[in-house]
Amino acid sequence: MLIHLEEEKNKVYMDEFFYAIMVLLSVFFMTSKLTPITVSIMTLLFFVIFIKRKAKVVVPKIVILFFSLIVIILLQMLIEPSQYYSVDNAIKELYRILIFTILVMVIANIKVRDIFFLSIWSIVFLGLFLISVFQYYDLFSINEILELVYWDSVHLSVSRKYSTLVNFRAGSVFINFNNYSQFLIMILSVFLVYRYQNKLSVKMFILLFIVIIFSLILAGSRTGFLVGIILILTTLLTYLLKRGVTLPIFLGTLFGMLFLLIIIIIFFNKIDLTNLRLLEVNKGLSNSLDYKYSTFLNMIREMNLLNFLIGFGPYEYKSVMIDQIDFDFGYMLTYYGLFGLVFYALFVYFHIKKQMNNGVGYSLLITLLLLVFLFTSMTSGMFFNLRIFSILLILISTNFIVNDNDIGKMS
Numbered sequence: 001m002l003i004h005l006e007e008e009k010n011k012v013y014m015d016e017f018f019y020a021i022m023v024l025l026s027v028f029f030m031t032s033k034l035t036p037i038t039v040s041i042m043t044l045l046f047f048v049i050f051i052k053r054k055a056k057v058v059v060p061k062i063v064i065l066f067f068s069l070i071v072i073i074l075l076q077m078l079i080e081p082s083q084y085y086s087v088d089n090a091i092k093e094l095y096r097i098l099i100f101t102i103l104v105m106v107i108a109n110i111k112v113r114d115i116f117f118l119s120i121w122s123i124v125f126l127g128l129f130l131i132s133v134f135q136y137y138d139l140f141s142i143n144e145i146l147e148l149v150y151w152d153s154v155h156l157s158v159s160r161k162y163s164t165l166v167n168f169r170a171g172s173v174f175i176n177f178n179n180y181s182q183f184l185i186m187i188l189s190v191f192l193v194y195r196y197q198n199k200l201s202v203k204m205f206i207l208l209f210i211v212i213i214f215s216l217i218l219a220g221s222r223t224g225f226l227v228g229i230i231l232i233l234t235t236l237l238t239y240l241l242k243r244g245v246t247l248p249i250f251l252g253t254l255f256g257m258l259f260l261l262i263i264i265i266i267f268f269n270k271i272d273l274t275n276l277r278l279l280e281v282n283k284g285l286s287n288s289l290d291y292k293y294s295t296f297l298n299m300i301r302e303m304n305l306l307n308f309l310i311g312f313g314p315y316e317y318k319s320v321m322i323d324q325i326d327f328d329f330g331y332m333l334t335y336y337g338l339f340g341l342v343f344y345a346l347f348v349y350f351h352i353k354k355q356m357n358n359g360v361g362y363s364l365l366i367t368l369l370l371l372v373f374l375f376t377s378m379t380s381g382m383f384f385n386l387r388i389f390s391i392l393l394i395l396i397s398t399n400f401i402v403n404d405n406d407i408g409k410m411s
Contacts, residue, residue: 015110030387042102049109060108061350066101076313085313093314107397114400125187132170132218135159170218179388181224184215189368192235223379296330311337328381369396
């Protein structure tokens with residue numbers, strides 16, 4: 001019995017080692033430039049799991065969805081439904097979906113303790129926050145180092161050009177500040193759930209929450225700010241419904257957190273709230289979203305019946321109009337037509353169905369992550385970004401070992 005338990009513990013430790021590798025690969029190296037390395041390592045990990053489990057591996061339903069996208073792309077390659085279609089980009093899209101498939105297959109076949117899950121993501125989060133601080137204060141030639149790894153971009157130019165928080169935006173290792181903010185609100189989901197489960201102390205949660213606020217200020221993302229508020233309200237509402245907390249306590253906690261947010265912003269560098277990009281929500285709605293939705297509607301008007309069913313196909317990046325939609329729902333409709341919406345609906349449905357087998361806390365985690373996925377899909381997006389969607393897949397597909405006693409029950 002003791003020998004069996006020791007063997008199961010060793011399996012868990014190996015799973016957690018593999019999980020840590022997958023997290024680091026996805027956060028730091030999941031870029032088109034570095035995919036030959038990341039894909040090779042992920043494939044190797046899967047084969048190790050495949051051999052150790054004697055080919056008895058779990059195949060999650062999301063893999064079926066990915067293969068259905070591959071079928072649609074291959075179909076589009078045969079009929080070329082529009083002038084916007086590009087065979088080269090179709091091949092890139094196939095490669096990207098294949099990467100997601102391998103990633104999910106690895107994550108679905110390993111289990112981690114929830115304390116390990118919290119630890120690895122907290123360490124990564126704090127590391128990325130330090131990098132964004134280095135960007136703001138221009139320390140250790142951080143932008144030059146990032147440029148060597150991820151190449152130069154307009155986002156790094158913004159980090160170099162501005163020295164005040166009114167215009168400065170940090171992207172950390174993501175370079176793109178919007179992707180960095182998406183990562184931040186996913187991590188906020190993790191912290192909210194662990195606090196909900198009382199597995200994160202109040203002091204530690206407050207500390208991490210303050211770091212989240214600072215990180216969002218540095219990233220300057222309006223979407224991240226708004227979605228973060230929605231996540232907090234959802235968690236508080238869940239707490240209210242499940243614990244029988246009265247409405248006055250709920251509202252008091254809500255206003256207390258908003259007051260804390262205002263104090264932090266005022267204290268941080270004595271920022272003029274009227275100029276802080278993070279709070280320019282109305283401006284964001286009029287500027288950032290106007291051209292996206294108008295462009296999207298123009299593309300919808302060009303669709304014929306076939307385009308409505310299977311879309312225009314993966315687009316040519318230099319084509320006029322279609323590359324300016326820049327939000328996932330719009331892209332899914334223009335690339336994959338009606339099937340794109342079916343994919344989104346099934347992606348959400350499969351994960352909602354999965355959470356029914358988990359405890360309340362882990363169900364809440366999947367709910368919050370799905371909210372992040374859906375809300376960001378209406379303003380920017382996650383699915384069409386290789387790195388940020390890989391991180392979402394890891395977070396949403398994690399299999400938890402709640403306590404050490406469960407290790408002995410593993411087969």
